[in-house]
Amino acid sequence: RKEVEQDPGPFNVPEGATVAFNCTYSNSASQSFFWYRQDCRKEPKLLMSVYSSGNEDGRFTAQLNRASQYISLLIRDSKLSDSATYLCVGRDSSYKLIFGSGTRLLVRP
Amino acid sequence: EAGVTQFPSHSVIEKGQTVTLRCDPISGHDNLYWYRRVMGKEIKFLLHFVKESKQDESGMPNNRFLAERTGGTYSTLKVQPAELEDSGVYFCASSHEGTFRVEQFFGPGTRLTVL
Numbered sequence: 603r604k605e606v607e608q609d610p611g612p613f614n615v616p617e618g619a620t621v622a623f624n625c626t627y628s629n630s631a632s633q634s635f636f637w638y639r640q641d642c643r644k645e646p647k648l649l650m651s652v653y654s655s656g657n658e659d660g661r662f663t664a665q666l667n668r669a670s671q672y673i674s675l676l677i678r679d680s681k682l683s684d685s686a687t688y689l690c691v692g693r694d695s696s697y698k699l700i701f702g703s704g705t706r707l708l709v710r711p
Numbered sequence: 712e713a714g715v716t717q718f719p720s721h722s723v724i725e726k727g728q729t730v731t732l733r734c735d736p737i738s739g740h741d742n743l744y745w746y747r748r749v750m751g752k753e754i755k756f757l758l759h760f761v762k763e764s765k766q767d768e769s770g771m772p773n774n775r776f777l778a779e780r781t782g783g784t785y786s787t788l789k790v791q792p793a794e795l796e797d798s799g800v801y802f803c804a805s806s807h808e809g810t811f812r813v814e815q816f817f818g819p820g821t822r823l824t825v826l
Contacts, residue, residue, distance in 0.1 A: 604753075634812055645802060645817035646754070689754070696767045698744065699804075699815060701754040 605630050608690050608702035616710055619680045623705045625673040625690030630700070635666060637675050638689040640704065646689055649675075680709045713737070715805050715818035723824045729791040732821045736785070736805030742766075743786050744806075744815060745778060749799035757801075760786060793825045 605628045615621050627635070635652035650657065652664040652673055663676040673690055690702040716735045724730050736743045745757040757776070758768040762783035771778070775794070780786040790797055800822050804815040 606753075636814075645819050647817065648814050651812060651814075696759070696769075697742075698756040698759060698767060698770070699746070699754075700756070701746075703753040 603628060604702070605700045606690055606692050606702035608705050610703055610705060612706040612708050614708045614710060615680055617680055617682060619709075620676065620678045621680060621707065622677075623675045623688055623690070623707075625675075625702055627671050627673065627690075627692045627700075629671075630694055632668075632671070632692060633695055634693045635664075635673050636691040636693070636699075637662075637664060637673075638691055638701075640687045640689055642686075646691075646701075649688070677707075680707075682709050682711065685709045715803055715816050717801075717803050717818040717821050719821060720819065721822045721824075723826065724793055725826050726795055727792045729789065730793055730823060732788045732790075732801050732803075732823070734786045734788070734803030734805075734818060736803070737816055740805035740807050740816075741783070742806045742808065742815075743780060744804040745786070745788055746802045746804065746817075747799050748802070749796070754802065757788070790823075793823075795825050798823055798825045 608625045637649040638646040639649045640646045652666045656665045661678045665674045687704040689704045692700045718733045743760040748754045756770040759766045760780045777789045800820045802820045803818045806815045
């Protein structure tokens with residue numbers, strides 16, 4: 603079983619839609635969690651950290667459920683510029699990042 | 712402030728040749744990480760430096776890969792001899808601290824193609 607698993611998508615949604623991505627993780631990847639965004643042929647960039655209490659940053663909301671080992675990212679009012687691959691990332695006890703394979707989002711006009 | 716830089720951006724070499732990738736972390740960042748993404752797979756950790764010391768090299772695939780960070784500034788990753796399966800994108804990242812919550816900033820990557 604992979605340490606961090608995501609649905610690869612693609613998710614194809616119209617502008618203005620709300621879309622949610624889910625991710626599950628194993629015990630080895632469970633010290634802390636992040637969502638990174640990666641544009642085509644670019645480097646990953648941190649979108650937001652994921653806190654146990656859940657956290658929100660503008661149109662983006664991240665949730666963590668430690669009991670189910672499940673992380674989610676909700677994007678409200680999707681913009682064309684949100685089209686990218688969203689990487690669910692865990693961190694293990696040695697600080698290295700453990701990446702999921704990414705979920706591709708396409709926002710259409 | 713300059714971000715993480717990597718050189719070259721692309722490298723195409725033949726099987727059996729040697730390639731050296733370079734990473735310049737953000738100034739003042741003691742922690743430097745190498746990751747790579749091979750075709751169709753997720754990004755995977757290779758190793759972690761704290762200053763000039765290798766903190767964790769558990770992700771290095773085999774002894775054809777050699778990473779150095781002399782002086783604790785920039786780092787090099789040498790592949791010798793390169794094999795076809797080494798093709799992929801090699802990312803470098805740096806952070807100020809090596810703690811769980813601190814962001815790792817990624818460089819643009821080096822796209823390596825081994826023919």
